[in-house]
Amino acid sequence: MSQTYHFFINQISNSFRSLLHNKKSSLLTMLGVIIGVASVIIIISIGDGAQSLILSQVKSLGSNVIGITPGKSEEKGPPAAVYGINITTLTYEDGEAIKLLPRVTAVSGYVRGSAPVTWRGEQYSPNLNGVTADYLTVEGMEIATGRFFTEAEERGMAKVAVIGYTAVNEIFGQTDPIGQTIKIKSQNYEIIGTLARRGTVAFQDNDNQIIVPAKTMQRLVAGVNHLAIMRIKIDNEKYLAEVMDNIRYVLRDRHDIRDQSGESDDFSVRSAAQALDMLTNITNALRFFLAAMASLSLIVGGVGIMNIMLVRVSSRTREIGLRKAVGATHRDIMFQFLVESSSITVSGGLIGIIIGELVSLLIAVIAGALGYDWQFSISIWSILLAFSVSIAVGLIFGLYPARKASRLSPIEALRYE
Amino acid sequence: MSLISIDNLKKSFHSDDLVTQVLHGVSFSIEPGEFISIMGPSGSGKSTLMHILGFLDRASSGKYFFDNEDVTDLTDLELARMRNEKIGFVFQSFNLLPRTTVLENVMLPLLYSHRKIADPAKIATEVLEQVGLSHRLDYYTNQISGGEKQRVAIARALVNKPSIIFADEPTGNLDSKSGLAVMKMLQDLNEAGNTIILVTHETFTSEHAKRILKIHDGSLLADTPVKNRRHANGDELLK
Structure with missing residues (x-):
């Protein structure tokens, strides 16, 4: 050729x-x-x-956010909750302890539950979330009208609720929701505020939800004693690794885990960057x-x-x-x-x-x-x-x-x- | 110095357990510049003989010398190279490529050449001029007449400057006028020094050559010079 x-x-x-x-x-x-x-x-x-x-x-969560999920998981693997295992090791008090650590500016715990919501005899089913008072800071959310609940209300298991943008339209329509009373599990809750529109962030629809204090949610709605996840915001992402180490130390101490290698942990701590990798x-x-x-x-x-x-x-x-x-x-x-x-x-x-x-x-x-x-x-x-x-x-x-x-x-x- | 020399060439075909002997030991030699007819009825073995001489096939036994070299047992690759460089074929059914221009058909052997050829199109154009088809270069092969097709085939056979040209019933598919034109072209080529072997079953056609090899049932029956050679010029048409 x-x-x-x-x-x-x-x-x-x-x-x-x-x-x-x-x-x-x-x-x-x-x-x-x-x-x-x-x-x-x-x-x-x-x-x-x-x-x-x-x-x-996920990126819109911010790079100075740390997530804690219950149950041990591999560095690159998904959290245990993905497999449908309900682990109850993370508590409200863990969050309070973490909040005392240096560099930590806000801690938000989440309690999930589901119950129908009733207003004027009509039944609705928005997402029901129990969160702590730092929720707005950690998630970068804003109040549209009214106010958010305080730490005191949270500790006192106040029956107050803050409502997301979509849920407002769905339940109340043109009526001003502030001051209205809704029923969750036959108990009355007063609407004290509405959230500004946010959209879906990290798979979470922030608009179609009703938020009540975490403790109220635990005791009166879900009947549980643990948190589903915790998110922690720190003041500077430079200290991410250091704060994560401290969190692990505190949680091991609180959960009576002597093994510092991480092998026996009943929780996992991840930064947003790691979640992104995963x-x-x-x-x-x-x-x-x-x-x-x-x-x-x-x-x-x-x-x-x-x-x-x-x-x-x-x-x-x-x-x-x-x-x-x-x-x-x-x-x-x-x-x-x-x-x-x-x-x-x-x-x-x-x-x-x-x-x-x-x-x-x-x-x-x-x-x-x-x-x-x-x-x-x-x-x-x-x-x-x-x-x-x-x-x-x-x-x-x-x-x-x-x-x-x-x-x-x-x-x-x-x-x- | 013979161009072709064969000695006791035999060929048999095997299919299943059946052996068919087609050539029973044929011997002759051909000098450069000759114009030979291999003549015989169909089934005589003349085509098989042409295939072996033209490096399309190999003999079963015997010896084949081409340019004084033993070419009895060439490999497939060597056979392909011999066909490309030493042989030009003209077939009864032209065998031009469809959807291809006249020029491209003539260039074909050059594309398969192992020699460096700077401008195949130029060489092909020159050969087409030689056969009087310079006005048909860019015609497709389905746009020209039968006589023109056979002239394209002749140009294709000439383009590699072969040592010998095999023409297998070249007038078989042509009317008598185009047939004569083709025979004239072959005679002219022979006059210009080309060695030509014509394979035919017609006595009339064979008498355009200078020497006739008659093949019958796989054997050489006669090897005779043509006494009254026919010349394919205008006179013949009047006969």
Whole structure:
């Protein structure tokens, strides 16, 4: 193959010419690859969009926030609560002890519960959360009207409630909620304030909720003695590691854990940055898995290509014979058909990339219209991946037909009618 | 110095347990510049003989010398190179590539060449001028007449400057006028020094050559010079 340059150009232009010659059948041939590549692109793009959405929500918590969850967990793994285990080791008093540590500016404990909320005989089911007085500071929330409850009210198990933006509209409509009385588990609670609109942060819908003091929630609604999680805000993120160590020390002391290695901990302490890492790991694994599933359709496309190439080889037996008669070697014929099968898959791949990006853009536009902060970006690596996978599919599935073509005897091929 | 010399060449085909002997020991030699007809009815083995001489196939036994070199047992790769560099083929059914221009068809052997060729298009254009088709360079092969197709095929056979040209029933698919034009072209090429082997079953066509090898049932029946050679010029049309 010393005329490599002319030869190569000739082969490629021949392949594309024969593709263009019969556009409809070429398009059908490519369909499997088009669908495969488009779905890989779409899935990677949705994965990217969803990941950046999740991560931006976690980031909005702030970098000087530390989270404590009950139960021991691996550094990079999810908290134990993810597995549905209800661990009751974290208490209200733990939070009070942590608040005494240096650099800690605010501690918010959370108690989850669910109970219907009644107002004027109508029943509603917003999220019900018990939090401590530092909630606003830690979460960066603001009061819209009225006021938040005080530490004294919290300790005194006051039956007061603060209500989120969506819940206000749903329950009270045009009525001013301040001063109204709602019923939770047949007890009366006075609405003392409303929260400014915030949206969903770190998977938590902050607008469709009713907040009562943590202790009130524990005793009167949920009937529990523990906190689901705790969030701690410190004055400077530089001291994150130091404060986290101190928190561990205090909690081990309070929980009678002598082992300082962390092996016997019944809680986990994480910074927002670590939570981010963990989430990135999980979402990356998901994206990879989804992309792998989509790639399966490329294999189906490849089998289609193999089938078509076998048809092409047998319908062009005479041509192969002639090429051999004028001096084409096994390798030349093999090369010709490999170029041909990969030009089909590469063309299909390019069409698939364009369709995939357009659909991804459409999804981003729709998600944006629905109020999500959905980022659309054309990911170069997914295009490169799709492109090289297309070439690979053409080469791999073209190999058998090309081999078959190259092994034809020139006489038999010339005689073939 | 013979160009081709074969000695007791035999060929048999095996399919399942059946052995078919096609050539029963053929010997002759061909000098450079000759114009030879290999003549015989279909099934005589003349095509098989041409395939072996043209490096499309190998003999089962016997010896084949080309340019005084033993070429009896070449590998597939060596056969391909011999076909590319030493042989030009003209087939009965033209065997031009579809959806391809005249020029590209003629360039084809150059693309498979192992020699460095700076400008294949230029060489192909020159050869097409030689066969009188310079006005058809960019025509597609389905846009030209049968006679023109065979002239394209001849140009393709010439483009690598082969030592010998094999023409297998070159007039079989043509009307008599185009057929004569092709025969004239082959005679002119021979006059210009090219060695030509014509394979045919027609006595009339074979008599355009200078020497006839008659093959029958796989054996060489006769090896005779043509006494009254036909010349494919205008006169013949009047006969």
